[in-house]
Amino acid sequence: MALFVQKYGGSSVGSVERIKAVAERVKGFRDAGHQVVVVLSAMSGETNRLIGLANEINDTPTPREMDMLVSTGEQVTISLLAMALHKLGVPATSYTGSQVGILTDSSHTKARIQRIETDEMREDLEDGKVVVVAGFQGVDTEGNITTLGRGGSDTTGVALAAALKADECQIYTDVDGVYTTDPRVCAKAQRLATVTVEEMLELASLGSKVLQIRAVEFAGKYNVALRVLSSFEDGPGTLIVADSDKHEDSMEEPLISGIAFTANEAKLTLLNTPDVPGVASRILGPIADGNIEIDMIVQNVAPAGNYTDFTFTVAKGDYRQTMKILEEQVLPDLGEGEVKGDENIAKVSLVGVGMRSHAGVASKMFRVLSDENINIRMVSTSEIKISVVIDEKQMELAVRALHTAFGLDKAEVEQEAN
Ligand code: ADP
Numbered sequence: 096m097a098l099f100v101q102k103y104g105g106s107s108v109g110s111v112e113r114i115k116a117v118a119e120r121v122k123g124f125r126d127a128g129h130q131v132v133v134v135l136s137a138m139s140g141e142t143n144r145l146i147g148l149a150n151e152i153n154d155t156p157t158p159r160e161m162d163m164l165v166s167t168g169e170q171v172t173i174s175l176l177a178m179a180l181h182k183l184g185v186p187a188t189s190y191t192g193s194q195v196g197i198l199t200d201s202s203h204t205k206a207r208i209q210r211i212e213t214d215e216m217r218e219d220l221e222d223g224k225v226v227v228v229a230g231f232q233g234v235d236t237e238g239n240i241t242t243l244g245r246g247g248s249d250t251t252g253v254a255l256a257a258a259l260k261a262d263e264c265q266i267y268t269d270v271d272g273v274y275t276t277d278p279r280v281c282a283k284a285q286r287l288a289t290v291t292v293e294e295m296l297e298l299a300s301l302g303s304k305v306l307q308i309r310a311v312e313f314a315g316k317y318n319v320a321l322r323v324l325s326s327f328e329d330g331p332g333t334l335i336v337a338d339s340d341k342h343e344d345s346m347e348e349p350l351i352s353g354i355a356f357t358a359n360e361a362k363l364t365l366l367n368t369p370d371v372p373g374v375a376s377r378i379l380g381p382i383a384d385g386n387i388e389i390d391m392i393v394q395n396v397a398p399a400g401n402y403t404d405f406t407f408t409v410a411k412g413d414y415r416q417t418m419k420i421l422e423e424q425v426l427p428d429l430g431e432g433e434v435k436g437d438e439n440i441a442k443v444s445l446v447g448v449g450m451r452s453h454a455g456v457a458s459k460m461f462r463v464l465s466d467e468n469i470n471i472r473m474v475s476t477s478e479i480k481i482s483v484v485i486d487e488k489q490m491e492l493a494v495r496a497l498h499t500a501f502g503l504d505k506a507e508v509e510q511e512a513n
Pocket residue numbers: 103104105106107136246267268269270272273274275276277278279302303304305306353
């Protein structure tokens with residue numbers, strides 16, 4: 096007998112039929128003698144719909160009320176799944192995050208889990224019941240409902256698996272594993288049998304939404320066996336493995352394991368800023384004070400040497416506010432400085448632990464992009480990733496060209512294309 100935590104995402108519970116199919120799958124595991132804790136997302140599209148309603152009423156709703164609102168989506172699916180299980184003769188009880196004891200801090204809309212109470216869940220499991228938990232939500236010490244950030248049900252799943260010491264946390268979604276890149280953008284993407292925690296962290300943080308980054312962090316920290324698989328078809332999926340376990344039997348790491356991309360950032364450039372000590376902090380200080388996270392930063396020295404251009408990126412959702420802060424709080428102190436913004440950018444990143452032992456990945460990447468006539472606007476590197484900022488309209492072309500050039504294309508499709 097094993098204990099599984101199974102998380103089903105929005106498209107896996109997007110209709111009555113899909114919810115019934117989930118109930119059948121859960122029943123199958125229970126019939127095989129296993130204990131099952133199920134974590135659910137809202138029906139696909141529901142969280143966006145709720146956010147849209149809020150914005151129609153108030154364009155700056157308080158984060159507390161947002162959490163109160165968006166957490167309702169998951170309450171619908173958990174109760175419906177419990178009913179579907181009852182219909183199949185399987186005892187099950189649904190719980191909200193607060194009922195099951197998922198305690199978080201009070202940072203509404205991006206709360207962090209601090210503690211999970213497991214006694215009641217264990218009692219239910221011992222009684223032979225399936226425990227159905229609302230993903231994405233928790234409760235703070237004051238009793239306010241909180242949420243864990245978009246995609247946060249993944250984190251609920253992994254956190255419950257850690258707290259319950261489950262044998263495996265299974266993330267069921269609409270693709271049958273983690274691919275070399277998003278299979279919806281690149282038809283030649285291949286499913287990876289395994290991916291290391293380190294690589295998955297990079298992929299998730301650089302835009303692959305197949306797993307929320309915090310879920311991967313939890314899995315790494317608490318050694319949770321984590322698998323991504325499809326709720327639509329059976330298969331082995333992708334196992335997220337400890338960094339040391341990867342390719343034990345192979346001599347060489349693949350150079351690149353995957354390509355992540357996102358169009359969710361915007362770029363701001365301050366032109367003609369004085370090149371003197373303290374300018375970077377004068378620019379970025381007020382932005383940090385506004386609780387806005389900065390991603391890439393590039394500073395150039397202009398030919399004259401006394402002035403510099405300072406470019407950085409922020410999440411698209413923070414673009415307008417960042418521009419306002421620059422115009423109101425930064426520019427007045429920067430003499431001749433002016434600010435330019437660009438919302439139509441994309442970041443494309445190569446990720447792979449094999450990269451650290453190979454020189455020349457960057458130059459090959461730049462050559463491939465230049466062959467496609469794609470202009471690189473910013474670059475950032477670490478030991479296991481290289482990211483470039485390019486025009487948003489060239490994002491998919493860049494992903495596909497790099498996928499082919501770095502030998503990631505699926506073999507059969509290559510043959511079909513020939
Ligand atoms: P869920 O609702 O089940 O949480 P998500 O939409 O959050 O599902 O995540 C699954 C989606 O992630 C896939 O449909 C796919 O388009 C996208 N995706 C992005 N990068 C990858 C990747 N490297 N491998 C697999 N899927 C990816």
